[in-house]
Amino acid sequence: MRLIPGLNSDAQVLIAGASRGIGLALCTALLERDDVAQVWAVARQASTSVELEKLAERHGHRLERLDCDARDEQSLEALAREIHQECNHLHLVISTLGILHQDGAKAEKALSQLTLTGLQATFATNAFAPILLLKHLLPLLRKHPATFAALSARVGSIGDNRLGGWYSYRASKAALNQLLHTASIELKRLNPASTVLTIHPGTTDTELSQPFQANVPEGQLFEPAFSADRILEVVGAHGPDDSGSFWAWDNRPIVW
Structure with a gap:
């Protein structure tokens, strides 16, 4: 399967949140593909990540590590400038940015636990960072087939919220x-070959899910490598006609 529909050349790919968990697994999987020319691994401390260093030792110049805090617009501006010096177009961008119980965020069980x-903190990383990433990378996504995908979550579905x-x-x-669905409409006007997707990766064995893994049914806790493979399958299955849609790891649509 092609990395993204309609792409007939080797891909330039950017992974945000690349230093651990699903992001690191995506970098690993992409670098194993013959149709990927280069992976831009973006994280707050990408340049000092031991795991990314190991990948760089194996894959050389095909892996570029860039430090960037996606919650900071100056950092995003610098990221876009640096990439544009070496690359005129990105074919695939995947944001794995997200927090649940860190940097001041909490998994609140009741209204009484809510704090400003x-x-x-939660909105800054989960909603604002991915859409600002797209904003600043937009000049690199305006030509040829281009897909921007971000990891969402089934619990973000209003129609599916029963608990x-x-x-x-x-x-x-x-x-x-909502932000990405709205962006998909604008991108379709700017680049009819563009696709914007939100993807639920399933419950994955990462730092985000660790405090809650005891409640996960047997067989439904995924390894990061499995989730990465499924995400790439979903990305490869959906082109411009599906832009602005929400999919689960098993390629089933999720209600908004």
């Missing part, structure tokens, strides 16, 4: 879904 600090709880996380992912 927690809400702001409540996790106020900040649910709301921030719902906001991300």
